[in-house]
Amino acid sequence: MAQSDTVDRILDAAEELFAERGFSETSLRMITGKAKVNLAAVNYHFGSKNALIQAVFARFLTPFSVTLGKSFDDLEARNAGRRPELQDILAVLTESAARMPQRSDKGISIFMRLLGLAYTQSQGHLRKFLEQEYSEPFGRFMRLLKEATPQLSAVDRYWRIQFMLGATAFTMSSSDALRDILQNKLGVETSVQEIAARLVPFLAAGMQAEQTLLVPGQRKAPVA
Amino acid sequence: MAQSDTVDRILDAAEELFAERGFSETSLRMITGKAKVNLAAVNYHFGSKNALIQAVFARFLTPFSVTLGKSFDDLEARNAGRRPELQDILAVLTESAARMPQRSDKGISIFMRLLGLAYTQSQGHLRKFLEQEYSEPFGRFMRLLKEATPQLSAVDRYWRIQFMLGATAFTMSSSDALRDILQNKLGVETSVQEIAARLVPFLAAGMQAEQTLLVPGQRKAPVA
DNA sequence: GTCTGTTTGAAACATACGTTTGAGATCCGG
């Protein structure tokens, strides 16, 4: 083995186990066992379990944000001043994901699951880390989204972005689907891209639904 | 105190703590501490922590599924043979939630968060429990959904239901949103209903988006 | 009041966790 591949073996095992079981349900002993590495290696190389979690994200997210930045450049160059269509903005995300150099055939599905977990589990510390560390592409995406949906109120747009994120993260994170994907090892990329292809029209249509009408005082009477 | 209210105190505390912190991040000592109850009481009354979790769900979900059944009856009576509109089917869910007898002012928001967690955390055992225990209203909802979207292929419908579930569960399980909701103590119920009111048009529009066109061989070339 | 079944209480149990330790192995430039 070239250099210390212990670090990568730990990251590979951690990534997979975190995706399968969640963060706090995955112990360092499971990780080091799967990675065939000594238990102390995690604390030696990463410092703590939390730092390991962040490293797992950084390994994927840092190159991805570079790729995403280029894709945004392309999009804006293509449209040359005109505001981009919503569908195109969403497609940029899936295309960037597809463009990413894949580390394994599991590909991006594992990572989507992790992103979803980061937003539901882990009482905020990981979420804060991600939003601080990758605020640049995140903010750029938000700005594009705002330009593409000028008819929406800020509140509606905020919530609908939440809905989009939820549909995406949850679908990708469905452990059953993940298991299916992992089982038929071939055609994994196309499966994920197929899901993405189905997801984009759904999200775009939801995003462009008519502005929500709130009836303030509406309250149902209790059942007799 | 009338009879053994220990059980209810445990359930109340557990419900709130689970919603705030997740299941495995909440210890029995936190629960019994908040409930001002002896530690052993949980194992005495419920048997195990997992059984406690299921009891928390059952306390809410059992009456809810009754209410939901009535709401479905109403819907079908109202439409008298004609197939119900998609928006109406989705609205039945939120209306049933609003109709529920509220146990406290926190109301249904806590429970929505729990449902979201049940589908993202807890490696399947809770999800299986819920789907088995409440398969009747679940199946009825699916059947109505199928009738309301005859234009969709089975595959598209399957995925879009996943998307809807994801958007809902994720949004409801977002802990920051919950904190915001809990912070402004007044108007909690309306807040959750407001989210639901914004969610329904989004979901309905996404569900009724044009059938997905799959271009089979499409594959992006890697970046140079 | 006394007895019987139910519920509570403080303490202990066994286990699993993240982390630390210190000695040994391994590597690589000199």
Added chain:
DNA sequence: CCGGATCTCAAACGTATGTTTCAAACAGAC
């Protein structure tokens, strides 16, 4: 071939967890 830095290893540490134990308190029936 040596010597200092880097890395691995088995073992232990301290703490937290879910669960169990068993005696004490309590309840209602007779």
